[in-house]
Amino acid sequence: MPNFVTYKKLLLGPLLLCLSLTAAAQQATPIRCGVATGFPPYQFDQQGDTQGFDADMARLIFKRLGMPFQFKQQPWDLVFNELRFGNIEVIAGMEINDLRTKFFDFTRPYYHRYDVIFILEDNQEITKVEDLHNELVSGDRHSYIETHWKELGTLYNFRIIGTQTKAQSMELLKAGKIEAAIMPKAVGLYLAQQMEVGVKILDNPDPGSPVAFAVKKGNIELLAKIDDALNSFIEEGEIERLYQKWFPLHGTDNRHDAR
Structure with missing residues (x-):
């Protein structure tokens, strides 16, 4: 017949296991x-807080997955290289x-971005792209527009300058x-x-460029988890609701790809 010590062990065993698993979860990297x-x-710092559509998407994703996470917010080139080097x-x-798919694996796209050329509203002298030849234009490296101009052989007809942020360009x-600034429509x-x-918009x-979550090449496990959460949010309409929060007046150009 089991004694009191045996019963105590039987009762404490599951409790200790539960506490151990809870502690392990709390200590997860x-x-x-x-x-x-x-x-x-999309992504910006507001008095030390990480804000934006993509930031809110990340919060939703990792909350759904039950995985602890933290933002690492830096200028874009540094963020890019942080992932590239693990x-x-x-x-x-x-x-x-095409260039980025050499280094990263991507989830399904959840929206598209559109690069446009902005000029001042009262500018009557610039009415077509050719009017910008030999004029100063703030660029957006790797943008569709500059890539397109390069393919056409007209890129060097423009005096492209770089800035550290889109706010500086504006x-x-x-x-x-x-005379003009190239940047995503919603950003401008x-x-x-x-x-x-x-x-x-000139x-x-x-x-439209598809936008997704990116992981380092070969991290299939994390990629699959994020993809599953994205699929659920698309089916539930959660991405659409979040889109309306950040882009209430910008039309449908940036909406998610629910196909």
């Missing part, structure tokens, strides 16, 4: 998620292109120090509203 600092309304596990909101445009509209500057040739 957080997934490090890279985001950019100056790319509103210092972080994932990047939220990376545009997919400030230069507002001050009249450049957001910044123009924040800075109270009137802008208009050209919008971009068919």
